[in-house]
Ligand SMILES: Nc1ncnc2c1ncn2[C@@H]1O[C@H](COP(=O)(O)OP(=O)(O)OP(=O)(O)O)[C@@H](O)[C@H]1O
Ligand code: SF4
């Protein structure tokens with residue numbers, strides 16, 4: 001026999017606390033999310049320990065072995081048109097990719113969340129301003145922003161981060177704004193407002209922690225977009241400049257050798273695809289946790 | 296007179312995030328032509344789930360057993376096409392949530408016309424004329440304009456009137472009203488109830504009225520079925536039940552009710568939560584009386600086996616599920 | 629409705645003005661003298677610089693320069709490219725149709741695949757077809773469009789030799805050849821759009837299918853296709869319209885890179901070449917036109933939005 005009392009606030013709080021404590025465990029119960037998490041960890045490890053993992057220097061050319069096929073001459077993935085070890089370039093290429101993904105997302109989060117928070121909480125003029133800012137941002141494709149920045153400052157990784165960070169801004173503003181508007185109406189926030197708690201405390205103690213979940217989901221789903229964007233920009237020559245390796249610029253050169261040495265175009269593409277896929281899998285898994293109805 | 300609706304030993308098992316919920320545990324009831332039967336009980340006792348299972352509107356994973364017969368046809372065994380003739384045609388339903396039950400994307404006229412087309416074969420000007428008539432019937436002013444209105448342009452009371460008009464559009468034999476007034480203010484509640492009372496006298500339609508407001512019941516119901524934790528605990532003629540409730544839960548509900556029906560109406564919406572404790576969510580069959588934790592008359596027997604529904608006189612259609620029913624004299628008329 | 633239109637129009641005009649100011653100031657932010665930026669000639673004598681400054685009005689105060697610039701643009705004078713010497717309007721008018729054709733084809737493919745797939749996945753939630761749809765969408769979302777393009781070239785142009793690897797033929801001169809050049813790039817972009825639309829459609833549809841009004845629709849006795857395709861669809865399309873607006877920038881960036889991969893001389897290709905040739909006037913013109921296009925499309929989407937969701941006609945889009 002089991003008899004539980006339906007809407008017991010204490011029990012509900014406890015259940016909420018439990019779900020908070022075990023969200024990692026619940027995440028791990030989802031195979032796609034686990035694959036995603038594992039893939040993300042692999043990418044991070046490869047990027048961080050690139051110097052230890054790469055068999056060769058990513059920029060050392062060897063004119064004895066130009067365009068060596070995979071599995072030949074001691075090069076697992078072959079060599080490129082300058083005789084550089086493709087595997088080593090792939091390993092080092094993880095660095096700018098991950099860097100851009102994380103930094104651009106971080107930038108958008110750090111700028112976008114406070115804007116959304118304030119606009120959703122105060123509404124009125126602040127909201128108006130925030131919405132007009134996102135309108136303007138949305139009017140410029142990230143490629144155009146990157147082109148503008150490259151025209152002004154010359155191509156660099158920093159521009160790519162900036163361009164993708166700006167382009168990802170509206171997503172964070174929208175989420176934080178919607179959450180702030182919803183949370184504002186909740187009893188505990190209303191109570192805090194009525195008892196005269198200072199706005200700053202309400203915003204950062206009451207609202208911000210309670211929107212951590214959706215923001216985390218948004219961040220995890222923004223990273224793969226930023227990775228794709230950074231690959232796209234560096235394919236176009238607007239990102240990391242050669243000889244530094246990135247998956248995107250490796251693909252750009254590979255396209256010139258497509259007819260005779262197509263494998264050069266396969267590996268970096270697969271790497272971008274898998275890294276993006278893993279972040280998406282992880283992000284979807286997290287979203288399902290916080291919003292099970294959408295599963 | 297044959298019953299329009301006959302429900303026999305209806306059991307519904309639902310699933311929420313934590314597991315199965317035994318939402319309805321063997322409900323039997325019948326509603327005859329021209330009769331208003333009230334289904335009462337506290338929030339969460341399974342009233343809406345019972346109503347939804349009449350038209351098989353529960354989520355796909357719901358497990359429903361027993362029998363629901365409309366005009367003698369077994370609803371639980373109908374093919375989807377047959378079911379659609381019952382839904383909105385023989386049985387119409389007005390839901391508890393007037394604010395969200397109308398589609399925000401379509402005009403009132405459009406949504407009423409759908410029913411007229413499906414069940415009355417009316418189109419164009421005919422459908423329009425009938426829709427206007429229905430809106431007038433439920434007391435909506437300026438029906439021409441309202442036909443073109445979208446739900447967001449209407450108040451809660453107006454929306455509920457539209458829902459009732461929409462339900463009447465199919466000229467159903469049975470109208471199920473699931474707490475039609477709970478979400479509304481007192482004046483609007485009274486107006487909606489007047490419409491229901493008027494319908495009853497004019498159309499002779501069978502009505503199943505779900506509520507947790509006993510004041511409503513006293514006014515318009517013929518018979519009352521009292522539900523607790525998914526099961527029927529008492530059933531009686533409205534007069535008998537108000538005069539001498541036998542189940543401690545029903546007595547508790549009535550005891551919480553002050554004064555005459557008029558005074559009660561004026562006191563506004565009356566909740567049944569005056570009995571200490573709450574309706575349990577049952578996840579496995581009980582081997583006791585579900586009300587025992589809250590019952591002042593409970594004995595060891597009540598905690599060891601569930602009571603069965605038995606006739607309890609003096610009237611022969613009075614039945615109660617209790618080992619120690621209230622003596623007839625405790626509540627003076 | 630009238631209030632709504634006026635308000636949205638005001639917002640669009642405001643956004644357009646701010647965007648144009650940003651574009652205008654952008655070229656002034658290019659390091660060095662704007663005269664050099666505008667002519668692309670780094671070896672100008674001071675006298676020549678002064679002459680150009682006079683010609684372009686660069687010695688006037690900024691607001692006046694902005695007003696002059698705006699007036700020129702509004703009368704159709706976008707200047708000429710310092711690299712090719714051609715009027716920018718001429719270059720754009722040959723590039724524009726290519727980009728528009730590619731974008732429209734991609735949107736069509738995306739809508740035709742994405743919307744029905746999303747609906748089916750939502751209706752068959754938790755079934756095999758839902759999982760398959762989700763998995764395919766996730767692939768479409770994660771695959772870099774330019775790499776996908778390169779792979780298609782590898783397969784259909786290099787290995788099978790059934791489609792041209794790159795280049796463009798106008799539709800008017802040869803429809804068949806035009807389409808054979810467009811099919812791969814449009815497919816590459818279209819699958820990306822389809823993936824986004826499918827996911828959005830699915831979640832919007834799941835939400836709508838849970839709504840009370842869907843239960844009402846079923847209770848009326850409507851057949852399931854009407855319940856889904858009339859009552860639920862209308863409301864879930866609202867979120868899809870929103871997402872299209874939000875994704876325009878990503879889509880157009882994708883269009884540009886796809887043009888580059890397939891050697892299509894569209895606006896994206898024009899712009900990317902302009903960056904490497906320091907052709908600032910062209911970049912400026914493209915930036916302005918793109919921003920204007922996005923703002924106009926978003927304004928149009930506001931109407932779609934109002935049509936789908938009558939409430940916003942009264943309360944405004946936010
Ligand atoms: N879709 C569902 N899935 C799982 N459990 C449900 C679902 N709908 C209702 N329940 C559970 O079934 C029980 C009965 O709910 P029901 O809505 O029938 O109560 P009610 O008597 O109509 O209450 P109220 O007066 O609040 O409307 C409750 O415990 C509720 O939590
Ligand atoms: S059976 Fe026992 S516990 Fe249940 S209502 Fe009757 S007296 Fe109370």
Ligand SMILES: [Mg+2]
Pocket residue numbers: 342343344391473474
């Ligand atoms: Mg209910």
